[in-house]
Amino acid sequence: xxxxxxxxxxxxxxxxxxxxxxxxxxxxxxxxxxxxxxxxxxxxxxxxxxxxxxxxxxxxxxxxxxxxxxxxxxxxxxxxxxxxxxxxxxxxxxxxxxxxxxxxxxxxxxxxxxxxxxxxxxxxxxxxxxxxxxxxxxxxxxxxxxxxxxxxxxxxxxxxxxxxxxxxxxxxxxxxxxxxxxxxxxxxxxxxxxxxxxxxxxxxxxxxxxxxxxxxxxxxxxxxxxxxxxxxxxxxxxxxxxxxxxxxxxxxxxxxxxxxxxxxxxxxxxxxxxxxxxxxxxxxxxxxxxxxxxxxxxxxxxxxxxxxxxxxxxxxxxxxxxxxxxxxxxxxxxxxxxxxxxxxxxxxxxxxxxxxxxxxxxxxxxxxxxxxxxxxxxxxxxxxxxxxxxxxxxxxxxxxxxxxxxxxxxxxxxxxxxxxxxxxxxxxxxxxxxxxxxxxxxxxxxxxxxxxxxxxxxxxxxxxxxxxxxxxxxxxxxxxxxxxxxxxxxxxxxxxxxxxxxxxxxxxxxxxxxxxxxxxxxxxxxxxxxxxxxxxxxxxxxxxxxxxxxxxxxxxxxxxxxxxxxxxxxxxxxxxxxxxxxxxxxxxxxxxxxxxxxxxxxxxxxxxxxxxxxxxxxxxxxxxxxxxxxxxxxxxxxxxxxxxxxxxxxxxxxxxxxxxxxxxxxxxxxxxxxxxxxxxxxxxxxxxxxxxxxxxxxxxxxxxxxxxxxxxxxxxxxxxxxxxxxxxxxxxxxxxxxxxxxxxxxxxxxxxxxxxxxxxxxxxxxxxxxxxxxxxxxxxxxxxxxxxxxxxxxxxxxxxxxxxxxxxxxxxxxxxxxxxxxxxxxxxxxxxxxxxxxxxxxxxxxxxxxxx
Amino acid sequence: xxxxxxxxxxxxxxxxxxxxxxxxxxxxxxxxxxxxxxxxxxxxxxxxxxxxxxxxxxxxxxxxxxxxxxxxxxxxxxxxxxxxxxxxxxxxxxxxxxxxxxxxxxxxxx
Numbered sequence: 001x002x003x004x005x006x007x008x009x010x011x012x013x014x015x016x017x018x019x020x021x022x023x024x025x026x027x028x029x030x031x032x033x034x035x036x037x038x039x040x041x042x043x044x045x046x047x048x049x050x051x052x053x054x055x056x057x058x059x060x061x062x063x064x065x066x067x068x069x070x071x072x073x074x075x076x077x078x079x080x081x082x083x084x085x086x087x088x089x090x091x092x093x094x095x096x097x098x099x100x101x102x103x104x105x106x107x108x109x110x111x112x113x114x115x116x117x118x119x120x121x122x123x124x125x126x127x128x129x130x131x132x133x134x135x136x137x138x139x140x141x142x143x144x145x146x147x148x149x150x151x152x153x154x155x156x157x158x159x160x161x162x163x164x165x166x167x168x169x170x171x172x173x174x175x176x177x178x179x180x181x182x183x184x185x186x187x188x189x190x191x192x193x194x195x196x197x198x199x200x201x202x203x204x205x206x207x208x209x210x211x212x213x214x215x216x217x218x219x220x221x222x223x224x225x226x227x228x229x230x231x232x233x234x235x236x237x238x239x240x241x242x243x244x245x246x247x248x249x250x251x252x253x254x255x256x257x258x259x260x261x262x263x264x265x266x267x268x269x270x271x272x273x274x275x276x277x278x279x280x281x282x283x284x285x286x287x288x289x290x291x292x293x294x295x296x297x298x299x300x301x302x303x304x305x306x307x308x309x310x311x312x313x314x315x316x317x318x319x320x321x322x323x324x325x326x327x328x329x330x331x332x333x334x335x336x337x338x339x340x341x342x343x344x345x346x347x348x349x350x351x352x353x354x355x356x357x358x359x360x361x362x363x364x365x366x367x368x369x370x371x372x373x374x375x376x377x378x379x380x381x382x383x384x385x386x387x388x389x390x391x392x393x394x395x396x397x398x399x400x401x402x403x404x405x406x407x408x409x410x411x412x413x414x415x416x417x418x419x420x421x422x423x424x425x426x427x428x429x430x431x432x433x434x435x436x437x438x439x440x441x442x443x444x445x446x447x448x449x450x451x452x453x454x455x456x457x458x459x460x461x462x463x464x465x466x467x468x469x470x471x472x473x474x475x476x477x478x479x480x481x482x483x484x485x486x487x488x489x490x491x492x493x494x495x496x497x498x499x500x501x502x503x504x505x506x507x508x509x510x511x512x513x514x515x516x517x518x519x520x521x522x523x524x525x526x527x528x529x530x531x532x533x534x535x536x537x538x539x540x541x542x543x544x545x546x547x548x549x550x551x552x553x554x555x556x557x558x559x560x561x562x563x564x565x566x567x568x569x570x571x572x573x574x575x576x577x578x579x580x581x582x583x584x585x586x587x588x589x590x591x592x593x594x595x596x597x598x599x600x601x602x603x604x605x606x607x608x609x610x611x612x613x614x615x616x617x618x619x620x621x622x623x624x625x626x627x628x629x630x631x632x633x634x635x636x637x638x639x640x641x642x643x644x645x646x647x648x649x650x651x652x653x654x655x656x657x658x659x660x661x662x663x664x665x666x667x668x669x670x671x672x673x674x675x676x677x678x679x680x681x682x683x684x685x686x687x688x689x690x691x692x693x694x695x696x697x698x699x700x701x702x703x704x705x706x707x708x709x710x711x712x713x714x715x716x717x718x719x720x721x722x723x724x725x726x727x728x729x730x731x732x733x734x735x736x737x738x739x740x741x742x743x744x745x746x747x748x749x750x751x752x753x754x755x756x757x758x759x760x761x762x763x764x765x766x767x768x769x770x771x772x773x774x775x776x777x778x779x780x781x782x783x784x785x786x787x788x789x790x791x792x793x794x795x796x797x798x799x800x801x802x803x804x805x806x807x808x809x810x811x812x813x814x815x816x817x818x819x820x821x822x823x824x825x826x827x828x829x830x831x832x833x834x835x836x837x838x839x840x841x842x843x844x845x846x847x848x849x850x851x852x
Numbered sequence: 853x854x855x856x857x858x859x860x861x862x863x864x865x866x867x868x869x870x871x872x873x874x875x876x877x878x879x880x881x882x883x884x885x886x887x888x889x890x891x892x893x894x895x896x897x898x899x900x901x902x903x904x905x906x907x908x909x910x911x912x913x914x915x916x917x918x919x920x921x922x923x924x925x926x927x928x929x930x931x932x933x934x935x936x937x938x939x940x941x942x943x944x945x946x947x948x949x950x951x952x953x954x955x956x957x958x959x960x961x962x
Contacts, residue, residue, distance in 0.1 A: 494916070495915075525915050526888055526914075526915035526920075527914065527915060528912075528914035528915060528916055528923075529911075529912040529914045529923040529928065532912060532914070533912070550868065553867060553868075553869075553870065554867070554868060554869030554870040554912075554913060556912075557912060557925075558910070558911075558912075558925035558926075561870075561910065561912075561925075562910070566907070566910070566925055566926070568903065568905065568926065569905050570903075570905035570906055570907040570910075570926075617910075812865070812867075813867055813870075813872075815872070816873065817872075817873050817874055817875045817880075818860070818861040818865040818866075818872045818873065818874050818883070819860055819861050819865075819874045819875060819876075820874070820875035822875065824880070824906050826899075826905065826906050841904065
């Protein structure tokens with residue numbers, strides 16, 4: 001029975017069949033160009049998952065989950081009205097009626113159609129190829145099946161020694177199998193490598209314990225004697241193995257094109273023009289299913305370029321065309337570097353080659369140059385890819401080779417600079433081919449304020465495809481920064497030629513107690529809004545003095561200066577501490593009464609506290625007087641310091657709780673509440689693995705287990721979310737606190753100014769393992785000092801508001817005006833949802849006009 | 853042109869290395885006390901034209917490229933204390949001559 005799916009829309013209907021990397025990129029391109037406004041877009045994917053990163057598929061075996069590999073969770077589609085259906089195979093196209101039929105019998109009409117059906121693995125029709133325990137390597141489901149089988153057996157064999165075959169062999173090896181590779185061609189990676197390169201690679205891979213059979217044809221697969229299968233080879237020899245993985249190349253998935261009568265190539269592939277249109281003007285094909293100029297492009301970057309040109313054509317921009325793509329690649333296969341650029345096989349007419357081979361350290365490099373020796377036409381690298389970026393740029397940009405061109409593949413001797421400085425690259429040089437980002441694009445991004453690789457990635461997407469350009473990208477960004485006169489300096493500012501970590505050590509070791517002393521001994525000039533708050537924070541971390549002391553007050557940044565959070569109209573918000581989010585009804589009533597008395601806008605914060613907005617400068621001390629009388633303390637929401645310890649209710653109430661997360665949260669909050677740090681710090685404690693407190697998104701996350709507490713460190717929500725790293729398992733209370741003391745103090749001691757723990761961790765050489773060595777194994781012999789420093793902060797805690805109320809000098813600074821008792825008449829509120837909020841400019845003018 | 857000095861406050865009303873706000877002829881003025889500077893005291897408008905709020909007196913005082921400046925507490929643009937000029941944008945806030953005499957603070961009123 002055929003039912004019909006119809007959508008109520010007047011927009012033309014664009015259907016995308018296939019939701020792999022290229023199909024997804026196409027949708028992204030459409031959305032980026034507002035194509036979702038011109039078309040109703042519908043996407044069908046055959047797999048149960050939305051698009052995921054197939055380039056890094058193998059990482060599924062090394063700890064990444066489906067969610068990590070996902071390219072979208074559907075949010076992007078939902079937000080732009082793109083409908084999507086997974087598990088939905090389209091089986092038929094009726095081009096006359098312009099309708100599609102799905103496997104489940106449903107049909108729907110289309111106005112424009114994009115085929116992004118990708119490819120399927122080629123399985124050679126060897127007798128026995130359909131036996132049990134034979135697999136292909138393409139989808140997450142394939143990997144699940146391989147993993148399940150690998151648990152039961154000991155030996156695995158990959159049929160196919162190309163790029164994907166070796167990738168698959170690495171995966172089998174990582175799954176603990178005795179691994180072999182069988183290749184029909186005389187060498188490994190026959191497409192990318194020449195004979196010698198293939199031989200060197202074979203030797204390296206065999207050195208890693210993987211058996212390699214080249215020039216070997218499999219005649220049949222039958223029952224084995226000592227293993228599940230026996231592979232009988234054409235030369236009469238055989239190999240026994242338990243698991244066989246076919247990775248003998250890909251074939252374009254062009255079944256729909258055959259069925260509907262679109263033009264296809266002799267050996268498959270849907271023929272397309274430069275706009276990726278098929279023989280039917282309303283149907284496009286992109287990615288590995290498309291055949292352009294009789295070629296299939298089995299890499300992601302050309303697929304993306306096709307997606308872009310198809311999207312452009314659909315939206316009336318015929319200027320973006322697909323005219324072929326560079327197929328150069330660099331990879332790490334089984335830990336061995338392999339690179340291939342342009343004409344690797346030296347097939348260009350009259351070309352000449354340079355070859356360098358080192359049989360001791362196992363590396364091989366070849367350059368193919370034009371007859372006149374001026375241009376690079378191709379290259380092969382095995383063993384060391386550090387030469388790749390330079391060679392690729394010479395090739396892609398047709399840059400004239402230097403006189404001693406062979407130096408480009410010779411090992412570096414002494415200090416002689418080798419290779420092409422990035423400043424020699426033309427502005428048009430392509431740095432990231434996945435996202436087609438040129439050197440000029442990066443320059444533009446830097447000029448518009450992107451001052452780090454991370455910023456540039458965010459703006460240009462460079463380096464976020466296959467990631468192969470990461471090193472080059474960093475060089476280009478640094479070079480652009482230098483060219484713009486932005487010194488890539490680690491000095492904190494013009495007043496101190498030191499990093500924040502240096503300053504911390506100078507303060508601590510030198511016993512320096514004031515900014516003036518530090519400036520006098522180690523700095524120059526008079527300080528600025530960069531170094532003053534940074535030093536203010538360091539002094540507070542080390543000595544924990546009252547921050548509004550006469551000698552410290554001018555160091556404090558906006559919020560610290562008045563111990564409250566300045567809002568856009570110059571008024572402040574007030575956040576008393578509510579440890580763990582636990583509050584008595586009486587205290588809750590006090591907050592309500594104070595808010596009512598002063599007409600404050602009241603909101604519950606993300607950290608389980610209550611924020612009171614709209615207090616003027618001169619109201620702050622009065623309000624705090626009342627709060628302190630009711631037993632509240634400052635919440636330090638204004639400081640770069642511990643904010644909150646979020647908690648679930650824990651085992652005392654919850655049916656599932658395994659430990660008292662509430663008590664732990666309150667204890668931790670009270671312990672660390674006074675700590676000034678390079679940036680704000682948030683904690684959370686969950687009472688069981690259901691993780692209701694979301695501890696893994698916090699700087700310090702604690703999760704109760706049957707055996708104690710698991711400690712997670714350096715997570716972050718916010719702008720760049722990062723899951724915390726599991727630092728230690730099943731800790732008792734005492735060890736947990738000890739480790740947190742050490743981690744926090746080590747962070748406070750070594751981080752850059754305004755660096756959150758997540759970024760600190762990402763930049764820490766040696767990463768999580770190093771931090772464990774420092775904190776757990778005391779590798780640096782620092783632990784006693786770190787603990788003592790923390791204990792000092794804990795012992796000297798003071799409520800800054802309590803101190804302020806007792807200090808007439810400090811209170812003086814909270815006057816609105818030094819010579820006038822009135823208030824700031826620019827602070828105007830209007831009512832919204834039964835509370836007040838700052839008036840907008842327009843509202844202010846209206847109100848003033850009325851009064852006038 | 854005659855200039856008349858108007859008494860604003862006492863030295864002890866000021867905060868070393870920082871600013872305070874004063875009301876002068878119905879206008880909000882930010883007065884900064886910088887003991888290391890030649891002039892000791894500076895006066896500029898308290899209104900931040902970028903953040904659109906009366907907050908400049910609550911900014912951080914900095915010394916950049918040989919000039920005393922205040923960084924707006926809202927969006928951190930720098931205003932030169934001696935001239936009211938903004939270092940980042942082509943805008944300017946009003947400024948007044950100011951002096952510290954004995955323990956009294958004056959600004960030049962029109």
